[in-house]
Amino acid sequence: MRKFVLIHFLLFMIIAVFSKEPWPFLLLTVAQIVYVPIALRFVMKRGDWFSSFYSYFAIPAYISIAIIQLFSPEWSAIPAIIYLAFTVIIALYGLTRFLRRGFTNIEEFSIDLGMMYIALGGGWYFAYIADIDTGFTPLLTWLTGIHFHYSALLLPIFIGLLGRLYKPNFYSFFTGLLLAAPMVVAIGITFSRWIELFSVLLYIVGLAGLIAIAWRTRFPTRMQKWLIVTSFTSLGLTIVFSLLYVLGNGFGLTSITIDFMLRFHGVLNCIVFALFGIVGWALCVPSSVYEEPNFPISRVKGKQRIEHLGDPGKHRGLVDNMNLYGINKVSPRILDFYENTIDYRLFSTVHWHAWFKPFAFLYSFISRRTEQINLPLHRNEVEMTGDILTIYDGIDGRKDVRAWIRKVDEQYAFVALYSSHQTNEGRNFMNIALPLPCSTMTGVLEMIEHGDDLQLTSRKTCPDSDAGIYLTTKLGKYFSLPLEEDFVVREEGDGSLTARHEMWIFSIPFLTIHYRIHKE
Structure with missing residues (x-):
């Protein structure tokens, strides 16, 4: 790592000494030549495709930046497009990292999104060098390129590294604000001063939370804590001046100029935020x-x-013996339903939440073809009929698999393949597969007893739980979806059963199904 850092700093010093461009343009150059490469080294995984071929992608890109800065040739668009291609490759690496993991571990998602954002920085840089009319002044085009190198790549990577050390409950909220802010800034600059002001407020709230988290984080050394806390805190100062600039430029309330922002905001971000952060991590x-x-x-x-x-x-039934899951205290009728499912009739009332109904309508055209999660759009009670099939050995790949087929008016509603698996710690989970075109969605549910009632949930009750909803494709085996589901089954006074099935997307409820279950 030390040799790598030394080479990049030496290359930048050569460019800085002999560059033909004005000094402010070195603020972007140092990010391209020093900060971005080192930050990528922090998160590259040895042996993956990006680290294996990094030199082939990176060296031409860094040479291209040097050519532009040292010689400013008339054909600068050619090396600029080489650098743009490099940023696109970085973005693809971030995307492939995300596709292997999915919507889990927000600190890793922050790193992934930062790498995906860098392609936008490469695009704006190319637009500036190639003198493409973006609808903005050349200076603003160049500043947008800077924005997507510092705020949209370095900051998300620093946030992700901080989350690896310490991730309290409110970390996700503040991280979400800061991950959304770069795009909101770009939209605001393009369309509305009010949106631009809103984006700065997102940064202020998000940074305040991250600075507080950084102060509370335990670092391996005091020097590292001092450097990183200083790095985050400096952003808290610069964002205040960004607010004053927006209020002045958009509303005429202050007199902060673009020249002042270049000297104060740019230099502080470049030296204190980026340099201290890079050295600290x-x-x-x-x-x-x-x-x-x-x-x-x-x-x-x-x-x-x-x-x-x-x-x-x-x-x-869906289960041969509920003792497999350690379930023995709930109502005997509930145990019987899971062990002798074919003896019961199922009546359901589907409630799509109001905000989701347009999406449910569009999805219905897909569900009729896939014959999966093919539910009515109305709220009338319907009977779900079907059967349980034992899947032939070796076809599914799991053990003791049975398919529960549910139909509404002879149309497939659900085709779910039930099995179970046990973790190394001896915990058993219900493992339910829903076959989809070229993929499989798997719901891993944990069973929890609540008195006589039974809850089946995909929400994790502890960090090492397998519970969740996953999608398996050729791109990744365990892509964690932003979905959660929860079943609560209870026995009523007349001996019948009722169940409430709730589903959330990004923690927002979108589907509720009420079941009445009667033994024939």
């Missing part, structure tokens, strides 16, 4: 706490007809 780079799950995944995909993959009658 280089002292000790925290490792990712994310560990890929290893539970079994169904091999059955949506194109296969379930009726051809199994026999009816061998299994009467």
Whole structure:
């Protein structure tokens, strides 16, 4: 790492000494030549495709920047497009990291999104060098390129590294604000002064929270804590002047000029935020706490007809014995329903939440073809009929698999393949696969007893829980979806059962299904 850092600093010093451009343009150059490469080193995983071919991508890009700065040739657009291609490759690396993991571990998502943002920085830089009319002045085009190198790449990576060390409950909220802010800034500059003002307020709230978290974080050394806390705190100062600039430029309330912002805001961000942050994290780079799950995944995909993959009658229920999950205190009727499911009639009332109904309508055109999660749009009670099939051994890849087919008016509503798996710690989870075209969605549910009631939930009750909803494709085996589901089953006074099935997307409720369950 030290040799790598020395080479990049030396290259920048050569460019700085012999550059033909005015000094403010070195604020972007130092990010391109020094800060971005070192920040990428913090998060690259040895042995993956990006680290293996990094030199082939990076060296031409860095040479291209040097050519532009040292010689300013008339054909500068050619080396600029080489650098743009490099930023696109970085963005693809961020995307592939995200696709392997999905919507989990927001600190890693922050790093991924920062790498994806850098392609926008490369695009704006190319537009400036190639003298493309973006609708803004050349200076503003160049400043937007700076924005996507510092605020949109370095800051998300620093936030992610901080989250690896310490991630309190409110970390996700403040991180979310700061991840959204770069795009809101770009939209505000383009369309509305009010949106631009709102974006600065997002930065202020998000940075205030991150600075507080940084102060409370335990770092390996005092020197590292001092450097990193200073780095984050400096942003708190510069964002205040950004607010004053927006109020002056957009509303005429202050007299902060673009020249002052270049000298104060630019230099402070370049030296204190970026340099202190890079040096601080280089002292000790925290490792990712994310560990890929290893539970079994169904091999059955949506194109296969379930009726051809199994026999009816061998299994009467979704579970042979609920003791497998340590469930023995709930109502005996609930145990009987799961162990003898075919003896029960199921009546459902579907409630799509108002905000989601337009999406549910559009999705209905897809669900009729996929025959999966194909639910009515109305709220009338309907009966779900169907059967339980035992899947032939070796087809699914999991153990003791049975398919529960549910239909509404002879149309498939759900085709769910039920199994279970046990973790190394001896915890058992219900493992439910929903075959989709070229993919499989897997719901891993934990069973929890609440007196006589039974709850099945995809929400994690502890950090090492497998619970969740995952999508398996050729791009990734355990892509964690931003979905959560929760079933609560209870026995009523007349001996019948009721169940409430709730689903959330990004923690927002979008679907509720009420069931009445009667034994035939």
